[in-house]
Amino acid sequence: MSSAHSMIMCPVCGGQVIIENTDKVNLCSYCASPILGPDQSRNCTNHPDILATEVCHVCGDLICGECTEKRVGDYGGKLLTIVNCSKESCIAASEWARPLNEEYQSLANMDWADKSDNFILRITGIGAVVMMVFELVFILGMLYLQYFTSHSALLPKILFSGDIVIILMVLGNILAAILLQTSLQVYVHERQLVSGAILLVMLIVEVAYLLWRGLYFNLLFLEDPLFLTVLLLALLFGTLLVFVGSLGAIYVGNKKRVQMKNARKQLNLSIQHEIERL
Template identity: 60%
Template sequence: MTEAVQEQILCPVCGGPVKVDQQDKVNRCEYCSSPVLGPSQSRNCVNHPDILAKEVCHVCGDLVCEDCIQKRVGEYGGKLLTIVNCDKKSCVAESEWAKPLNEEYQKLANMEWADRIDNVILRITGLGAIIMMIFELIFFLWIIFYQFLTPWSIPQISLDFLGPVIMIPLTILLFCILGNLLSAILLQSALQVYVHDRQLGAGVTLLVILILEVAHLLFRGLFFNLLTLPNPLFLPVMIGAFLFGTILVFIGSLMAIFIGNKKRVQLKEAREKLNLSLKEGIEDLI
């Protein structure tokens, strides 16, 4: 006796297969958790059988019309999500973490236009920051290699105001730790360009850290006298990689500043149009 094959339909949001556990009720996509209507489910509101439903309650999965909808907005992963629930007490309680939606302000402050460019900015700055981190790691390993495994080395340096002689390995370690710290801050800032309300600040931070990173590299080059390295290819290759990462971060930071400022102006105009204060605007949006 053959087992019955469970019916599957495709999720309209992510395109993943959805197992139809309930023919006449909402099924959940196991990939994105989106509600998917059952094949034989009524498309009318559960409270008003003669009215076509407009939304699906994100908590219980019931179909509801405009009169039964409660919309809220919450922040998740740096983006704003609209939460829909019906008027049942249990569903309202489950959605209380999100704030009631000011639909007029939401329309004026809608930033879906920036989703695509935000992804581009994130990829550009993220790739550049990762290249910078890899550069710092390789730079440290190569300097240690040249210092201890080749005839080339850096002489000891005496800094009178510090008293005793500073041993070069410690100096190398400190400079490289600082370089890796800057690159880590760079990567962390690059990840913030995807968040609407942090994008402008993240772009400015990226520029500042980038300037410090470039200055730090130039100082290390002069301090360690890297032009005397025995391998003629090491310095050009490292500088090329550093420049590539720098250009990516620089372009991404400028884009983040431009788009972030555009969003700031959009929110400001939305608040002014609705006569909202800054605090009220933020509370209505987030």
């Protein structure tokens, strides 16, 4: 099916690979992924009997795990991992990037929390989405009550009919948006504890504000209690989810904080040292 003149395609992105070296890696002309030369051995350059797993980003040699040194380089604000081999020249050329502290990384590894974090994100997220939808339905319902029913006589106003209702409801909508934004942050390791706590506080404020609005708008005196019942059920459901999620975030977030603290203590690291180093 192919011919001798077929373009060699990058297996990662599909870009063209121009073979310049037959016994060394060549780079994809688009994504720069290293591709083996036609005559190149797949084994480590320093250990010919071991299959290579990495490629040195400086010299392009294939290297095994033993010869690999991982570094974290700051590329325009993005921290990316690069690999260099153990040659002095390659180490010197990679000095600008900081060696990955693998011991610290393994101590600070938080893969154990993936499942619980997924659960927490879903719980808080769904709860916050419910709260947001609830607020949107609430404002529509209030506008209906204000302008199309006799309940408007029981609703407060300052200058014109519905002014207070609209202002308070819009504030409620903004509060729900902030709640939603905060609920998504519980997925970020560093922010989990703090955002969980903030979420809890926000939830208390939101619920209190909602209940106060209900009372202020005299919703207890609605002719048909169905609207109020549906609202209260939705509020209860959303609140429960966010409440459980925020407690979970605080719990797991605190465990992570302790883990980090212990890791630093074990390796005798301190934030102050890091700042001084930087």
